Amino acid sequence: MADELALLIADVYEAAGALRRSGEAIASSRGQTQARWQVLSVVSDTPQTVAGAARRLGVARQGVQRLANDLVGEGLAAFRTNPDHRGSPLLALTPDGERVLREITALAAEAHRSLAVGLPEADIAAARTLLRRLVEEVRRREAETPGG
Structure with missing residues (x-):
């Protein structure tokens, strides 16, 4: 069973790579990268701080800051005053950012x-169920491990 799990994990990594390449191709057709697409998406419903967006995406704040600055520079996003924290502005989509996100999403x-x-x-449903169970188990074990 451990061998089958190892093969499943390898397949997941292979699928993730293939889907990432596909996502890059889709985003690039609208002049964006998949990483920018993800940032546009994460702030589409509710403006977020850069740190909040990074937490939701599970990536480093510095990387999201660079992407946010690029998106603002292109007029696809804007920084807004954060009433809860003056030093951490909220990143929000502009109308152009909403349009680009709609196009990429379509x-x-x-x-x-x-x-x-x-x-x-x-x-598809069975695969999703299995992957969710696998992720839950990994998270449970991380929570049990000191420092994990």
């Missing part, structure tokens, strides 16, 4: 529909 939805052709919905 392209991604079409790509997902295309990928799903021929894949039984029950198999």
Whole structure:
């Protein structure tokens, strides 16, 4: 069973790489990167501080700060005053940022529909269930490990 789990983990990494490349291609068709797309998406519903956006994405604050500055420089996002903390402004989408995000999201939805052709919905649901259980188990073990 451990061998099968190791193979599943390798498959997940391979799938993540392939999907990342696909996401890059989709985002680049609108002049963006997948990382910028993720930042646009994470602040689309509610403006976030850079640190808050980084936490939601599970990445370093410094990387999100660089991306946020780029998005602001391109007019796709803007920093707004944060009523809760003057030193940490909120990153919000501009109308141009909302348009670009809508376009990228529509392209991604079409790509997902295309990928799903021929894949039984029950198999997709079972894979999602298994992956969620695997992630929950990893998180549970991290929480039990000191410093983890």
